[in-house]
């Protein structure tokens with residue numbers, strides 16, 4: 001089996017050996033430490049902004065995969081976080097090694113990085129699961145403290161290159177589920193060069209405890225968790241615009 005002699009290391013918060021919601025089949029999920037965004041609804045603030053210094057080599061990820069390889073027959077490895085693209089060079093090293101060993105690779109990302117990394121990674125990532133935080137620039141800034149112009153451009157270019165992708169969108173009552181915002185989301189997706197599935201996720205507050213443990217102020221206390229009815233309402237508003245979506249609840 002191909003191996004790697006590289007001494008490059010990456011900061012990996014943790015590895016979940018049997019993930020079932022992070023791509024097709026049973027998957028090993030690698031949570032990369034660090035994220036450039038500051039999402040107010042982040043449920044993994046410890047992974048995004050915590051101080052863990054767990055440095056590992058790509059070879060170690062392959063070794064961990066091989067230990068349970070027989071379980072992953074219809075699955076593979078998913079890189080999540082945090083933002084895996086925040087460590088582009090290390091991620092590239094990992095996916096090159098995994099692909100050389102016949103492993104299916106997926107990434108859970110917001111595409112917040114320079115496009116050069118996306119270009120380099122494209123041949124080695126089988127599935128891109130992309131989280132769109134908001135389409136309106138103001139709402140995106142309000143939710144993440146960052147602009148979304150480059151992110152939406154990256155997504156469009158990746159889609160034009162026929163990358164296999166799924167989009168994910170979190171329904172936060174009174175923030176991301178307004179008719180105006182959902183209409184913008186629908187038209188953005190329908191105007192992409194190639195069709196792409198959209199999954200709707202419910203905003204929940206399970207991560208709040210982690211914010212408290214990190215002594216970070218949680219700013220969405222005034223917003224309720226999304227109920228199934230909120231997702232169904234969003235689904236029907238999107239459908240009015242002509243866009244089908246799938247609810248993950």
Ligand code: SF4
Pocket residue numbers: 035036037038039041042043044045048081082083110
């Ligand atoms: S992109 Fe994901 S990991 Fe990063 S801050 Fe937002 S929700 Fe958290």
